[in-house]
Amino acid sequence: MPTDTPQPSFVLVRPQMGENIGAAARGMWNFGLDRMRVTAPRDGWPNEKAVAMASGAGRLLDEAQLYPTTAEAVADCSYVYATTARMRGLTKPVFSPEAAMADAARRIGQGERVAVLFGPERAGLENDDVARANAIISVPVNPAFSSLNLAQCVLLTAYEWRRATSEIAHETTEMAGAVWADQAEIDALSRHYEERLDKAGFFFPEHKADPMKRNLRNLWSRLPLTRADVQTLHGVLRQMVRWKDRSG
Known part of the structure; x- marks a missing residue:
């Protein structure tokens, strides 16, 4: 059975290849x-090539609803988007995929039934299909090569749906068991380096010592150091001092 998650129906209009x-x-x-709906697939239904290509998503094909026409496929929907790369002389709102799926999420949240139409591979949706839609989804593709494969268009739109309805972590750091160093640990590292560098005569001439120390502390503060990083840097400095003492 389909999941209970509120979502749009994706309608594949007269798809040609089972693989797609x-x-x-x-x-x-x-x-x-x-929620897949299929209208008048060229090679009949069910389709063995579709099942083979679906792999772990074969359940969607088992539960897909089959319709003879676009009108019947969207008859129970209150708002319909048509994906097309061409403007067809029809006055309609035009959304990017991102804006369309945000709008769809809002409508579905208010209890509306929403569908997205995807046209056949060779020529896309016909004017009669687009005329039944309330709005157009236009993908900002290369104008010199604007044709999108059916599955590519579905994938892109599904991704935008996920973005519109889920908390997406846009950037994370894999810590691999590590923890970030706290300010006390960073301060101790900074003082360790200042002390050793001072003894080595690094802060010269004397009137520039304070700005040099400030710059060094600023360097540590900009680095995303873990506790293990700090311990390693302490160890590096200790070993360098031991090596100097032995060689001297």
């Missing part, structure tokens, strides 16, 4: 979507 239907299913399931 299967790849679209994988793209949907990658981002937690499982």
Whole structure:
């Protein structure tokens, strides 16, 4: 059974190749979507090539709803987006994929049923299909090569749905068991280096010593040091001092 997660239905309109239907299913399931509708697939339904390409997302194909026409596929929906690279002389709101899925999330949150139309591989959606939609999703592709594969378009839209409805960590650091050094540890490291560098005559001439020490402390503060990093840097300095004492 489909999940209970509120989400748009992705409608594949007259898809031609089973492989692309299967790849679209994988793209949907990658981002937690499982409401696929298929209208008049060229090579019939069910489709063995679609199942083979879907791999672990075969459940979506088993549960996909089959319709003879676009009108019937979206009959129960209150808002429909049509993905197309071409403007077709129809006056409609035009969304980027990101804005469209944010809008879809808002509508679905208010209880609306939403669908997204994806056209067949060769020529995309026809004007009659687009005319049934409330808005257009236009992908900002290279104008000299604007054709998107069906599965690519589904994947891109599904990704934007995930972004619109999930907390996305845009940048993280894999700590691998480490912990960040605290300010006391950074301060101790800074004082250790200042003391040793002072004895080595690094802070010269004397009237520039304070700015040099301040710059050194600023350097430590900019580095994202873990506790293990700090311990390593202490060890490096101790070993250098021992080596100097032995060689001297």
